[in-house]
Amino acid sequence: MTIVRTILRAALATALAGLVFLSLAFQIFHPPGESRHVSWWESIPGFFALFGFIGCLALIALALGLGRAFLRKNARYYDDD
Amino acid sequence: MTEIVIPPGAALWAGALILPLLRRRVRAAAFVFFSLASLALVFALPDGARCDVRFLDQTLILCRADALSRLFGIIFAFIAAAGGLYALHLRDTGQQCAALLYAGGALGAVYAGDFFTFFVCWEAMAAASTFLVWAARNREARRAGFRYLLYHLFGGGLLLLGIFFLGAQNGGGLEISAFAPGSSAAAWLILLGVAVNAAVVPLHTWLPDAYPRATVTGAVFLSAFTTKAAVYALARMFPGWDVLIWAGVAMTLYGVVYAVLSDDIRGILAYHIVSQVGFMVAGVGLGTEMGLNGATAHAFSHILYKALLFMAAGLVLHTTGRRNLSELGGLGKRQPAALILYMIAAFSISGVPFFNGFISKSITVSAAGEAGRQAAALLMLLASVGTFLSVGLKLPVFTWFSRDRGLKPERAPWNMYLAMGVTAAVCILHGIKPGLLYRWLPYAADYHPYSRVHLSETVQLLVLTLAAFWMCRRLLEPHAGTVLDFDWFFRRPAAFFRFLFVDTTGRFFDGTARASLAAVRGLAALSRNPYPAPARGGVEAGYAQDRHRPSTRTLVSIILAVFSVLAALALLAVR
Numbered sequence: 200m201t202i203v204r205t206i207l208r209a210a211l212a213t214a215l216a217g218l219v220f221l222s223l224a225f226q227i228f229h230p231p232g233e234s235r236h237v238s239w240w241e242s243i244p245g246f247f248a249l250f251g252f253i254g255c256l257a258l259i260a261l262a263l264g265l266g267r268a269f270l271r272k273n274a275r276y277y278d279d280d
Numbered sequence: 281m282t283e284i285v286i287p288p289g290a291a292l293w294a295g296a297l298i299l300p301l302l303r304r305r306v307r308a309a310a311f312v313f314f315s316l317a318s319l320a321l322v323f324a325l326p327d328g329a330r331c332d333v334r335f336l337d338q339t340l341i342l343c344r345a346d347a348l349s350r351l352f353g354i355i356f357a358f359i360a361a362a363g364g365l366y367a368l369h370l371r372d373t374g375q376q377c378a379a380l381l382y383a384g385g386a387l388g389a390v391y392a393g394d395f396f397t398f399f400v401c402w403e404a405m406a407a408a409s410t411f412l413v414w415a416a417r418n419r420e421a422r423r424a425g426f427r428y429l430l431y432h433l434f435g436g437g438l439l440l441l442g443i444f445f446l447g448a449q450n451g452g453g454l455e456i457s458a459f460a461p462g463s464s465a466a467a468w469l470i471l472l473g474v475a476v477n478a479a480v481v482p483l484h485t486w487l488p489d490a491y492p493r494a495t496v497t498g499a500v501f502l503s504a505f506t507t508k509a510a511v512y513a514l515a516r517m518f519p520g521w522d523v524l525i526w527a528g529v530a531m532t533l534y535g536v537v538y539a540v541l542s543d544d545i546r547g548i549l550a551y552h553i554v555s556q557v558g559f560m561v562a563g564v565g566l567g568t569e570m571g572l573n574g575a576t577a578h579a580f581s582h583i584l585y586k587a588l589l590f591m592a593a594g595l596v597l598h599t600t601g602r603r604n605l606s607e608l609g610g611l612g613k614r615q616p617a618a619l620i621l622y623m624i625a626a627f628s629i630s631g632v633p634f635f636n637g638f639i640s641k642s643i644t645v646s647a648a649g650e651a652g653r654q655a656a657a658l659l660m661l662l663a664s665v666g667t668f669l670s671v672g673l674k675l676p677v678f679t680w681f682s683r684d685r686g687l688k689p690e691r692a693p694w695n696m697y698l699a700m701g702v703t704a705a706v707c708i709l710h711g712i713k714p715g716l717l718y719r720w721l722p723y724a725a726d727y728h729p730y731s732r733v734h735l736s737e738t739v740q741l742l743v744l745t746l747a748a749f750w751m752c753r754r755l756l757e758p759h760a761g762t763v764l765d766f767d768w769f770f771r772r773p774a775a776f777f778r779f780l781f782v783d784t785t786g787r788f789f790d791g792t793a794r795a796s797l798a799a800v801r802g803l804a805a806l807s808r809n810p811y812p813a814p815a816r817g818g819v820e821a822g823y824a825q826d827r828h829r830p831s832t833r834t835l836v837s838i839i840l841a842v843f844s845v846l847a848a849l850a851l852l853a854v855r
Contacts, residue, residue: 215743222736231733238649238657241737248740254665255748262540263755269764270541276762277771 219248285331287343287391288353289401291318292360292384296377304371311364311376318387319357322350330393341393341455347722351576352390352512354720355583356383358706359504366591366699367497375415379501381408386505390512395443395454395470402439402477402509406432409506412498413490421493427767431486435476442469461521471518478510478561479554480527481534485767487553488538492546492603496594499546503586507553511560511579515722520567525648528565529659531558536666540674540756541763543604545593548675549586552629555663556582562660563644566651569723574644577717577725581636581710585628588703589671592622595696596679599689605675605758610684617697619680624704626676628711630668633730633738636710639717642729665745673749674756 226244240246295314299307327350331343345353360383370376381404388401406429413425445466447454459467472483479487491502518524535555542548556578563575595618596611597603612619628635631642641664648657710717718725749756809828 215746218739219743222739225732225736229732238654240658241733245740247737248744250661251665251741251744252748254662255669255745256752258536258662258666258669259540259748259752259755262537265537266541266763271759272762272764274761276764 223248283329285325285329285343285345286321287331287388288318288321288325288357289384289387289391291321292380292387296380296384299377299380300373304373307373307376308364308368308370311380312361312368314380315357315361315364315383318384319354319361322353322357322387325350325353332393335396338394338396338452338454340397342388342397343391344393344456345391347720348512348515348576349390351580351720351722352508353387355580356386356390356505356508359583359587359703360501362587362699362703363497363500363504365702366500366594366696368695368699369693370497372415375412375495375498378408378411378415379498382412382501382505386509389509393456395446395456398456398513399436399439399443403436405506405509406436409502412502413494415495415498416493418493424490424493427771428486428490431476431483435473435483437473438469438476439473442466442471442473445469456516458519459517459521461518467517471514471521474510474513474517475527477506478514479507479531479557480561481531481554482766484531484534484554485765488542488547488550488765489767491550491553492544496598499594500587500590503549503553503590504583507557508579508583511557511564511575514561514564515572515575519564519572521565524565525562525653525656526565528558528560528562529656529663531555531561532660532663533666534558536663536670538763538765539666539670543606543758543760545596545603545605545608545675545679546590548605548670549589549593552589552667552671553582553586555667556586556629558663559641559644559660562656563647566647566653568647568651570643570647570650570727573721573723573725573727574640574647577721578637578640578644580717580720581628581640581707584703584707584710585625585635585637588621588625588700588707589629591696591700591703592618592625595692595700596689598696599692600687602687604760605678606760608679608685608687609682610680611687611689612680614687614689615680615692618692618700619676621697621700621704622676622680624707626672628707630672630742631664631738632672632742633735634708634711636707636717638711638738639714639727639729642734643725643727646727661741665741668742668745669749673746677753678756678758 223245230244231241240250291314295310295317299310299314302310325343325345327346329343329345330341333340333342360379363379363383367376367379385401385403385405385408389398389405392398392401410425410429410432413421413428415421443454443466445464449464449466459470462468476483476486487507491499494502514524532555535551535553535558539548539551539555542551560575560578560582563571563578565571566574596608596615599615600608600611602608624635628637631638645657645660645664648654648660714727714729718727
């Protein structure tokens with residue numbers, strides 16, 4: 200069962216990585232056309248990959264940081280009133 | 281021949297009146313029937329249909345049909361039927377009637393042509409939806425329901441004040457039309473009233489507070505109507521108000537940050553309502569045809585996938601009795617169908633290609649880009665990353681995978697799965713055939729979401745979000761607890777204010793009442809018999825004739841003394 204799970208996990212990771220590489224290749228060889236309304240970041244190949252990765256890490260860091268700093272309290276925080 | 285126009289909400293309100301008269305076991309099926317009847321009425325109304333009624337010195341427009349009201353009408357009636365199917369096993373007439381009144385209020389609000397009708401429907405929604413929270417019948421739900429009601433009464437008060445101002449300004453005319461940006465105090469008050477229902481930050485806390493505490497079936501209705509009726513109102517009255525762009529963007533990010541911290545599965549989904557409604561609010565703020573199409577299309581898609589998410593979360597709660605991620609895990613093997621149906625909704629909300637959220641979210645973000653609002657578009661993309669992180673990854677991983685806690689869920693009723701299946705099918709249908717949705721949009725749509733450029737961008741965004749989540753999954757382990765929000769500002773000082781205004785006032789009144797009563801008792805006893813008081817230092821209640829009656833000589837002495845004083849005064853006066 201564990202072997203099957205490992206193989207499935209590896210296959211999924213490979214397929215997803217393949218998709219990302221395909222999309223990157225497409226962006227490099229087919230830059231957005233002149234006619235389309237393009238934001239500056241859409242002209243940078245791989246921008247969305249970086250944005251997704253760094254954005255996700257930033258959101259996790261921000262949420263957990265705020266949680267640790269003052270947002271997270273025990274379950275009976277309001278009931279103790 | 282005069283055409284008869286019946287407001288679609290009437291079918292649901294009539295249903296709420298008729299339902300208790302029916303046999304108990306057919307009530308749930310009748311709920312679905314009334315919802316489908318209202319859907320039929322929506323489709324039967326042609327554009328421009330009106331139903332005017334004279335009331336006092338006003339003409340009320342109970343129904344005014346156009347493309348915008350029809351889009352919301354279709355989805356409200358459909359989701360009422362789907363929610364009814366999900367609750368087919370329910371034997372709770374109060375909850376069923378409340379849900380019918382609530383859905384009828386939402387339909388009434390989107391078809392209302394004047395502010396008076398709109399306000400009545402708006403408040404009917406607030407009152408009926410509160411019962412869906414209270415119907416959980418526990419202390420938490422009761423308290424959250426009161427907070428929910430207070431918030432909505434506050435919002436309703438602002439709305440009513442704005443309507444009064446508007447009436448005074450227009451010489452009594454209350455027909456609903458779009459306000460020019462920043463036009464008047466009346467418009468601002470109405471905007472604030474609507475913003476409460478749209479859960480605009482910081483007026484949003486009623487939502488993540490009450491929705492997770494509502495009943496399993498009630499939360500499905502709650503997720504659909506209140507905030508989306510508010511989005512309709514914003515699109516109808518406030519298109520192009522710049523302030524809404526930034527309010528919307530703030531909502532998109534605020535919701536996703538809080539969802540990362542939440543432990544309650546329906547709490548995560550509730551914060552994602554705030555986030556997703558943010559996209560719609562921003563779309564309305566753009567005010568362009570594409571922006572309004574994006575906002576309304578996203579409202580349509582959102583009602584479908586959010587109802588499905590709440591259905592799946594409700595199924596977990598119904599079958600396991602657990603609502604927190606920190607108590608769940610390993611349900612995938614025992615509830616594979618629920619997992620698949622949940623993932624369809626999760627992919628939809630995350631904007632995965634071939635699901636409806638991909639279409640509507642893309643229209644909104646592209647509208648921001650095309651309107652030259654690059655920063656807003658980029659921040660909305662960041663919020664999309666957060667949505668996939670919490671709803672697409674964190675919630676399913678810690679509920680259906682992760683640590684197996686050996687939970688043995690009960691068997692869920694078949695109707696729950698059927699309702700989820702129907703809703704999921706529509707999510708996919710609109711994802712692969714966007715044209716089906718486009719034809720109902722308020723403006724002609726010519727948007728092609730399946731361009732290779734857009735697909736490439738989406739693939740990169742989602743796959744790398746998955747990679748970042750996988751790296752940090754240990755950090756995201758759920759923790760039980762409370763997460764502070766803006767409601768801290770009134771919940772935390774509540775004890776002090778309760779002491780100041782309730783306890784202290786109560787004590788003052790109690791003390792005054794006790795003192796008054798003691799004074800009255802004393803005076804009554806004193807008037808009955810004043811003698812013992814100075815003699816014994818207290819008042820004696822009983823009066824003994826022989827003991828207390830004064831002697832004749834005392835009385836004669838008093839009378840003589842009084843006459844002497846009067847005579848002396850008379851002499852003085854004459855002189």
